[in-house]
Amino acid sequence: MLLILALMLAGCCALMLPAALRLWAVLRLAAAALMAGFAVLGALALLAPEAEPLALPLGPPWAAALVGLDAVSAWFLAPLGALGCFSALLLRPATRTELLAFPPLLLGLVLAAVAADGFTLVLGLLLAAVAAWAALPERRAARLMLGFALTGGLCLMAGFALMSAGAGSLGFAALRASPPEGWMAAAVLVLALLGAAALGGLAPLHGWVAGALSAAPAQVAPLLAGALPVLALLAALRLVLELSGPAQPSWWGLAPLLLGGFAVLIGGFRALVEDGLRGVLGGAVTAGLGLFALGLGLALLFRGSDMDVPAALALAGALLAGAHLLLGVGLLALALSVVQMQAGPVAGARLDALGGLAHNMPLAAGAALVAALSIAALPPFAGFAALWLLTQALLAAWRTQQALYQFAALGTLIMLGLGMGLLAMAMVRLWGMVFLGRPRSPRVAGAEDAPGPARAALLFPALALLGLGALPPLAMALMQGAVEQLLGGAAPASILGLAAGDAGARYLVLPVLAVMAGLMALLWWVARRRAPKGLAEAPLWQGGFIAPPPHMPFGDPSTQVSAEGFAAPVLAVLGGPLGGYEARVLAAPPGSVAAARFESRWRDPFTRALVRLTSLRHQASLWAERGRLPAPRAALRVGFLALLALLALLVIAERP
Template sequence: MPELSASGAALGALAAAAVFATLVRGAALALVYPLCAVAALVLGAVDLRVLLTGTELTQQLPIGLPTIGLHLRLDPLSAFFGIVVNGGILAASVYGMGFDRAKELTRRVEPLFPLFAAAMNLVLLADDAYAFLFSWELMSLASWALVVARHADPESRRAAHLYLVMAAIGTAALLFAFGGLAGPAGGYAFDTMRGHPPQPMVAALVLAAALIGCGSKGGLVPLHAWLPLAHPAAPSHVSALMSGVMTKVAIYGFVRIAFDLLGPPAWWWALPPIILGALTAVLGLLYAVLDRDLKRVLAYSTIENVGVIFVALGLALAFRANGEHEAAAVAMAAALLHALNHSWFKSLLFLGAGAVLHATGRRDLDGLGGLIHRMPRTAAFFLVGALAASALPPLNGFVSEWLLFQAVIAAPALPQAALHFASPAIGAMLALAAALAAACFVRVYGTAFLGRPRSAEAAQAHDVPLAQQIAMGGLAFLCILGGLLGSVLATALAPVLADLVGGGLPRAGSGPTVFSLVAFDPARSVYDAPVIALFVAIASLTTLVVVHRLSARRTRRGPAWDCGFPDPSPATQYTASSFAQPLRRVYGTAAFAARETVVMPPPGDSQPARFSVVLVDHVWRALYAAPGRAVLGLSERLNALQFLTIRRYLVLMFAALVILLAIAAVTT
């Protein structure tokens, strides 16, 4: 099997790069990222071949659990997610080639970067519970070590600690899920699980455990608390991998369990991912709109996109349970395409945020501004990513969300009343999330790149090295190409859709042109991206020509609008906080109990006026802060046990023995 041999060689190269980076210092570390880029190219080529041909490759190694071994399998589903993973690894590796070795913390990052990349690929290849959980934990620990690379920063340590706790909870949930799938016989190979699906009650518990285990890694509300802390704390190219790629490995885990290993679904399986996904999409963007940290805003946007993917997966489960294979294929195609598209535009945005951080040393939006004049290429690439994240045509983010809304429109035809009546509400929440996404990225781009510099660092910014521009430019090109060729990408998913939902896109290739994407009916559900792109280009050029023809030829200059304050200070500009004020007043009061406090000195008092905003994260307070305080208080009370005398220790041991004997006597 030459494909598996090539994959094994590429994974071996990643492992060798990790070992190499731990043994060398100085300029030799520059070889790590080229090795990772080559390995990602090889792995991506193998994945693409398997996806397009619909083949399946298996291998069993004499390691792992006794008498079971280590099972590896590369099928169309894992190949598709391998393309997602290795595309992100390639972009991050090229970006890493442009680091300044004298200033960046490369000695702490480069030994773990290839290990992280290899672990994500191993999760996709795992074909038994042991291999999956081992690779999953390796991925978690490698990413945790990358988050804590700047261990001198207390925020990095706090983010890493919370991430480690949530990763442990997620792994425990997945261990429970695979235990339920294995059953009393302990069949830990995935082929055995497929042949012996669990009973309905066990299946419900397995689905809940899969949602907890994979949802915690992906950032599904209310398991998202670690993500907006850990993703910004990591180095920027690692943030791109964690946000754009690692969350897709979590999506893969849920798809593998719910659509492959768990057996035929019941209709109500769709409700938890749909409801949690819709809440995640809206809350993620509400967090993003109100935050002022550039990388944290992007992390919250990732939470929103994960929610969108889970809504699509829930609809696919509902349609599949009712035998609507064509509609299930549309929903599943929306989920898979959005996973691919999000990996491209979110990796681009995080790399762009890394470029801004490299040039200015700042992440706070209110300290940026005017970067379009000092970082023109980064500004252009970031704009493409922002438009794609806002789901505007003809970029790639629109394609998958258009497919999702087609599935939502078809959902009222489902026979179950809960799904029938929930679909309009889900559609409204997704529409609200789409509007908030546009507002979020108008705010981010306008505050960071337009206007005048709000700080000396922003005024002295400069563009990043060529390698980092190439990485961002390649992802921007993919965002444009993925939007124009969305029908080609959807057609390539045919082997995956056939395996997961037993069908394909109902009218693939039946549109007016070869680039037309048809959801159900060519007469009413057709999206033709090149035609729309051509229309936008013609309309824009026509408007430009008409304006120049009708206006005076002489360039006119005048003072910028000063909001009624003729002060040249950049402080008179709109800030990120002022842009978010209307949305905060509309949604923040209900979602975050937002309170605004204004302290205005009386006339004649020279003290400055003060304005403050207090937001309450109810999810954090109820699910994390309150249990944390309870555990801390209990531990402080139990801490007295270590200061007892020997006589009291003997009394405690004797009492415990008596209680255990009493329990044994009652139960026998």
């Protein structure tokens, strides 16, 4: 099986030939078939994971690069292969740079998922980040993303280097046998969290996510939204949970626990107040990554307190949140990419420019609805299953008998509830404004549904997401190997649903489905019975509007809700402490008949901090012109080229 994996990695490199010749149709089919093979390989490895890694004929001078399909790699490889396959189906005629960047992006993500040593893991993440940087046409957003990615990659590499000081190797088996101790262990924790946050976009280091997603091509956006953040946090999961050993203290879980809750809150807020499609998607990415980090922190906290069942419950929630981030947020990115392709790049960039697409694009609307409901964590979708596991683990924190841990869990629970509520409102706003109401332009009114292969790219992940939510016991059974590998114990299981231990709460999917179906039927019956006679009926996608007059075929835009107006109440309450929101009413001067004006401004404090760093760089450039400092731009270019040359030498150098 691992030999087949090595051959498929070589086939990923062979995709460069059709990309260089701009044979985009050949590249699309070949990349889709290759990533589908990875998905099948990951699914087979979930049933029978391989323990022994495979040494590739490449790597640094001190050892060969190792790849393997253990239980953890298989859990992430299966949805990654599916997302890569569906993303490849969206490939369209593009520039040579975009086509050439797509195969290395896939190769880097697969390498990071199946890596069995620290060098290969960081190399795969950096390769994917550099390929995404090359594919972004907006150079400012690309440079910002690359800066965060290089910072995160260097932090992760430093963490692996510290651990290898005692093990003598970067292989996971050797690192697992000699875990770090003392100050070195604390340094590994800090470097792992900092690297994963910068490379994956975990708050507060999420300033690059919205800009990079807004500039990403259709085939790159799902991978940049779902795959790269998950694999970056997978590196932190490997470092602090699997390779650092079970003897680490409980306080290790406080930082990822609080960071995860804060990321869910910030992600939900950003998704609700952003007025662009990809901005809303960026908020969903930050919130989903926060759920993953929250579960990691709880697993560390419970493992240090010798609470095996809550630790396994929290880790199962983290793994399910990671898989849901790949499939759920990836499906939303696919649907929004299809909307932008069909409704036009200008109109598709803002929520206020769309509307009424449910009539012309029913498949895209259905896929986006499934993804939005799952991201909003409504039962019986996969997002709710992950949230239920994490909430049950948080409620078990009172058993730690440490006041600090109990208050940390309580604060995280508050941030989790508020953040998920804001995220649910954001998904309602997104789907309602994009697919309901009236079209706001002729281009949107004439948009057609997903063409050809893009239909499969929306239909199959939607079915997979529905299956993952309807069959959580199957998902729990498939992840048992990963939980045992990371913690040494199995997660609580139930045949009909999810269980929080032998005497704990249970989430039974079929009874929940029956109750929800009965309530919806009762609501429909009451609405029909109590509706007065003689009312005019209008299609669902028009939001109850009657037919527009002939002189105004798209209706009056002022009669439809705006993106800013929907988020105004939340901005008024939370905008100040979370986003630096300012609003004022400018009244007309005395004696004037002019109307009063309402002005508002929202500036992300984290983006403001990046602007300050940019101003410092500009000041350094001014000093360099006066001869006081070396030019920072030239120094960065030389340093980047030197780093690439060093990595190339390490890969091709002859090993002893």
